Amino acid sequence: MKKYFKIWWMMSRNSFSMVLTQKFTLSIFLVGKILRFLFFFGFLYFLLLGTKNLAGYNSTQAIFFFLTFNVVDVISQFLFREVYRFRPMIVNGDFDFVLVKPMSALFRVLMGGADVIDFLTIPPLVIVTIYISTLMNPTFQNTIYYILLILNGLIIATAFHIIILSFAIITTEIDHSVMIYRDLTSLGRLPVDIYKQPLQGFLTYFIPVGIMMTLPVRAIIGLATPSGIFLAFVVGAVAIFISLRFWKFALRKYSSASS
């Protein structure tokens, strides 16, 4: 564990150094990400000024759903940015060089390039999220549930990124699968309660956006049941188990083409 943290620290430092050499590019992407957040936040704010509530949730709660989505989304992008760069490795056969190294190949391609831009946005985002959460006066127990369910959401996000990597080995396609994953999870910017069946069921059980992003907020509000919370952790464990099995299966299909 200590060894892997050291490796992650080293790889992240290298990744940060690379991005920091192009400060202007970094600032453009940073401004873009902040603006994108502000556009949707502004829209939601003005919408709620007019409607006062959304699907039975008051304005503060609806905004908190959006912030929680961002927390899970930005942290997973910060950690798993390397996934977006995996395709050339497979197409060129450079993945061979990863496989021969005395470390987990999955760890390298999953977490080998932390994103400095997302890293810079995490602290202000977390501070705003904490501030908005205090406006809802959550109990200590519900706050603990919220934190645990956010961690569970990140575990599910990890599982999906592993599945995307595995698909990349089998199909050499990654760009669209990762973007479709992101489009689907972006449906979690708002509580999944707004969607009708069967889409709501799909977003709760198949691509469990509801468990990743909606359930933590329901827990902090005090609307989640103990059985629902338990089920969420079971889904998290099953998702990571299936993704690891799929990764092993995909590795056996790797043809080392072009190497």
Added chain:
Amino acid sequence: MRKYWQIFKISFQEEFAYRLNFILWRVRNVFQILLTFFLWSTVFVNPNTVIFGYDRAKILSYVFGVMIVRALVFSSRAVDVSTDIAQGDLSNYLLKPVSYFKYWWTRDVSSKALNLVFAAVEFMVLYFILKPPFFFQKDIYMLITFLLSVIIAMFLYFFILFVVSAVPFWAPELGWGSQFLMLIVVVEGLSGSLFPTNVLPTNLQSLVLATPFPYLVYFPVQVYLGNVTGLDLVKGIFIGIFWTFALMFFMNWIWQKGLKVYESIGR
């Protein structure tokens, strides 16, 4: 004219060469529509609700209208122009007896034609699944004005795209960054794709309406819905035309400057 017709046909066929890419791009568009559709559907769950001047039928028609207008305005092959400049591939086109702008405009029109067909199919499928109370515009005058505003929007987007794509003349590494900031963030955020501009407070609305972005999606859809009439309609059309010409002149100016510093790096 014949050579551009050939470019149109080749470009159209090329889209079919990467079928999976194209289909997945359309799937992504549907997801974006679903978010806005269900959001507004929830807000207007009571059929008698009227907010920001919209009732349930008009706001859901807005969402479906956005789907068609987006397909016509935002479908573009010219997003590859910045890569041409950054990698020096622009030189290949400069040597050929074709106008570079007309070449990409032809390719854009071909892409728009194909995307329109798919958007129409998605429209019908989603219409039958979601059964929204859709507002069908019957006034022929409004439909012609809607068509005019869409044509203005297509030119407007083309010129914005070419202005943004000129950045790599001076900074080749900023090709994707400038497109991300302008096309994915600013254009998406202010064009009315995400939300109708009149959700914003009046002063912010006036500010946004003075920029070219709402004339890409928001204004054409408002024209279709019959929400803009009389003097406001004429004013909107003129602002759209003004921005189209202003951006066309700016594009020509910036490209002339850019071609002077172009070094064909990578060739």
